[in-house]
Amino acid sequence: MALQDLQKERIKKLKNIQRLGVDPFPSKSNRKHTISIARKMMGKKVVVAGRIRSLRPHGKITFVDIEDASGKIQLFFSQAELPGEKYEFLTNLDLGDFIETSGEIFKTQAGEISVRVSNYKLLTKSLRPLPSAWYGLEDVEERYRQRYVDLTMNPDVRKVFEIRHQVIKLIRKFMEDKGFVEVETPTLQPIYGGATAKPFTTHHNALDTKLYLRIADELYLKRLIVGGYEKVFEICKDFRNEGIDKQHNPEFTMMEFYWAYADYEDLMRLTEEMVSSIVKQIHGSFKFEFEGEKLDFTPPFKRISFNDSVKQYSGIDLEKIIVVDDLKRSIKKKGIKLDLDGIVGFGSISDELYKTTARQNIKQPTFVVDHPYEMRPLAKRKEGEGNQTKSASFQLLAMGYELVNAYNELNDPIEQERQWKFQMKLAKEGLEEHQVLDEDYIRALEYGMPPTAGWGMGIDRFVSLLTNQHTIKDVILFPTLRSERKRKR
Numbered sequence: 001m002a003l004q005d006l007q008k009e010r011i012k013k014l015k016n017i018q019r020l021g022v023d024p025f026p027s028k029s030n031r032k033h034t035i036s037i038a039r040k041m042m043g044k045k046v047v048v049a050g051r052i053r054s055l056r057p058h059g060k061i062t063f064v065d066i067e068d069a070s071g072k073i074q075l076f077f078s079q080a081e082l083p084g085e086k087y088e089f090l091t092n093l094d095l096g097d098f099i100e101t102s103g104e105i106f107k108t109q110a111g112e113i114s115v116r117v118s119n120y121k122l123l124t125k126s127l128r129p130l131p132s133a134w135y136g137l138e139d140v141e142e143r144y145r146q147r148y149v150d151l152t153m154n155p156d157v158r159k160v161f162e163i164r165h166q167v168i169k170l171i172r173k174f175m176e177d178k179g180f181v182e183v184e185t186p187t188l189q190p191i192y193g194g195a196t197a198k199p200f201t202t203h204h205n206a207l208d209t210k211l212y213l214r215i216a217d218e219l220y221l222k223r224l225i226v227g228g229y230e231k232v233f234e235i236c237k238d239f240r241n242e243g244i245d246k247q248h249n250p251e252f253t254m255m256e257f258y259w260a261y262a263d264y265e266d267l268m269r270l271t272e273e274m275v276s277s278i279v280k281q282i283h284g285s286f287k288f289e290f291e292g293e294k295l296d297f298t299p300p301f302k303r304i305s306f307n308d309s310v311k312q313y314s315g316i317d318l319e320k321i322i323v324v325d326d327l328k329r330s331i332k333k334k335g336i337k338l339d340l341d342g343i344v345g346f347g348s349i350s351d352e353l354y355k356t357t358a359r360q361n362i363k364q365p366t367f368v369v370d371h372p373y374e375m376r377p378l379a380k381r382k383e384g385e386g387n388q389t390k391s392a393s394f395q396l397l398a399m400g401y402e403l404v405n406a407y408n409e410l411n412d413p414i415e416q417e418r419q420w421k422f423q424m425k426l427a428k429e430g431l432e433e434h435q436v437l438d439e440d441y442i443r444a445l446e447y448g449m450p451p452t453a454g455w456g457m458g459i460d461r462f463v464s465l466l467t468n469q470h471t472i473k474d475v476i477l478f479p480t481l482r483s484e485r486k487r488k489r
Contacts, residue, residue: 064093075103076103077120187237190211213239217254222454258454259455262453313357324349339352403457408451
């Protein structure tokens, strides 16, 4: 039967229910027990509610399976137990409807824990039938678009989001146990900053002001360090007007923290402790599998310098190259194809070279340290002789995923202004993604910020790794998608 015909049948049932004086969408349920609790109450009266997943009429007896968030249970309806009209009303029910039932818990002859129904009521009439096969649909975008159906049909999908919830809880507890204070910073910002990305723009009518959705919360969190906080963190939504792929969604969840009087070595130790402990609490071990690769998060993690990673996978030694033209010639000589559209400057080209050649080859948890200074406009130079071209920074990678980005925070207002002006100079030369000058933040630094190290993690990427999901769309309940209208053209 076609979908339209099935819906028409359900509409007929809805009208029949209303003619019988029954409200098909009552406001109140008197549920007293979740299904998981009811299953343990053998011989006792329960009141349970849930969605109908199976209907099996056999003359004067009908078996129904219902499901709530805690589990599934069989209902046993008997004409001998229910008044005639009450039993006949079952013909108005369909798969997907929600009902509430009361009765005694017993075991059938087949050993199935069931409710012997003494009374029931309809809670919600479903007007659209659930698909018989959903998970195997070739068009996976429909699963993301209709996540409500995806969650209904696939318990494994719900499990992924339960793990996501658990991961965020564990991160929050870890930070609080370490003495960090959770704060909130603005989503709407007059100047976008804290990362290198394109922003979404909007307009505030009352103030007649252009505003940006934040691309990061870094600069506001560091203002709090200036203000006297020593350990702050925030778990929030960030927004970047960029392409969509398996590791990127325009709206995503970040966790950032800033720690006064610490450096990036302190952050690496904290990162190892946090990440490995969460892996163990989720999987019961430091080891788990992702896309057929066995990952081992046993601390300490491997370390490799940015330059050594590029040198290993491209054959180019960045420390022996001074000017951009020489870097371009080396890339061409090695036959490496880079898309340099909108990419200008030594730092940006080095980053593109790293992403193209090295990053995807780093499978096991690894700290990539000491990125070129030009790549990190908000980071300090690494101290020590021969380190002037390096920033005191690291990224944590696994399976080519950048999980964490961290560095010693630049707290010299004169150097910070110079760095931003250099970024804006590169923008005039064609650099598409660049940082902009934030004069208020410079003013904040002029009041003095103690030595500070900062850290950011993409929660979606971390969860996708932990749950063996190929794309972050599978760990975001409602990922950004092309509109249905445009898609159908």
